[in-house]
Amino acid sequence: MSIQSIHLMYEYNYWTSGRILSAAAKVTQEQFLAPVAFPYSSLRETLLHIVDGEYGWWGLFEQNTFLELNWEGFPNFASIEKKFHEEEKALRAYLNRLTDADMESHLRYTVEGGIQRDRILWHCLYHLVNHGTQHRSEAAAILTSFNASPGDIDFTLFLNEYIKAK
Numbered sequence: 128m129s130i131q132s133i134h135l136m137y138e139y140n141y142w143t144s145g146r147i148l149s150a151a152a153k154v155t156q157e158q159f160l161a162p163v164a165f166p167y168s169s170l171r172e173t174l175l176h177i178v179d180g181e182y183g184w185w186g187l188f189e190q191n192t193f194l195e196l197n198w199e200g201f202p203n204f205a206s207i208e209k210k211f212h213e214e215e216k217a218l219r220a221y222l223n224r225l226t227d228a229d230m231e232s233h234l235r236y237t238v239e240g241g242i243q244r245d246r247i248l249w250h251c252l253y254h255l256v257n258h259g260t261q262h263r264s265e266a267a268a269i270l271t272s273f274n275a276s277p278g279d280i281d282f283t284l285f286l287n288e289y290i291k292a293k
Contacts, residue, residue, distance in 0.1 A: 128230050128249035130222070137222060138289060140256045141215050143280045144177070147263050148208050150270045150277035158273045159204055167262070170269045172198075174207050177262045181214040184255045187236055188221055188248075222252075 151159070151170060159170050167173040179196045186194030201207045230249040237243055267277050 128253070129227050130225050130230060133225070133230065133249060133252050134222060135289075136253065136256045137218065139282055139285045140259055142285045142288070143263050144211055144215070144259070146277040146280055147174075147266050147270070148211060150275045151204055151266070152208070153275045154204075154270065154273050156203065158275075163269050163272070165265045165269060167265070170266060170273075171201075171204075171207070173262055173266045173269060174204075174211075175201055177259050177266070178207060178210050178214055180255065180258050180262075181218060182210070184251065185214060185217050185221065187234065188251070189217075191236065193236065193238075 151174065154170065161170070162168055163170065163173075165173060167176045175196065175198050179198070182196050183193045186192050196210070201210060225248075230247075230252075232248045234246050234248050234251050235244065236246075263280065267280060270277055
């Protein structure tokens with residue numbers, strides 16, 4: 128995998144997050160906190176899970192430690208939106224330092240239960256985007272149920288906009 132391909136995937140990641148965040152800005156605080164029938168119990172929890180994943184993996188990439196957010200520090204949409212932008216900036220800076228040769232390097236880390244992992248870096252970078260895609264689709268479904276759909280978030284639609292902008 129080339130770093131150029133990774134950059135494209137992350138452009139899609141941030142384009143899609145932008146659509147989700149724009150739609151989420153339109154819901155009420157009650158809707159934001161309302162219980163939903165998804166793995167994460169509300170729109171707030173779903174968005175926090177996405178950004179917590181980005182924060183955690185960034186910590187692993189940069190500090191060799193999987194970091195976890197204190198979810199209590201994010202009581203409203205504005206605080207979560209701010210964290211999304213901070214993580215985007217941090218991950219972009221990290222990606223900008225990588226080369227094609229780095230993509231095949233190994234990332235070694237320990238997960239719960241003391242289990243050791245040895246992963247190729249581009250696999251981890253790909254996983255993070257894929258993880259976000261799964262949970263952004265859940266957020267999109269939640270938002271749609273609140274009549275605040277983010278619209279289509281397909282990769283091919285992103286490409287239409289991305290290519291046109293170039």
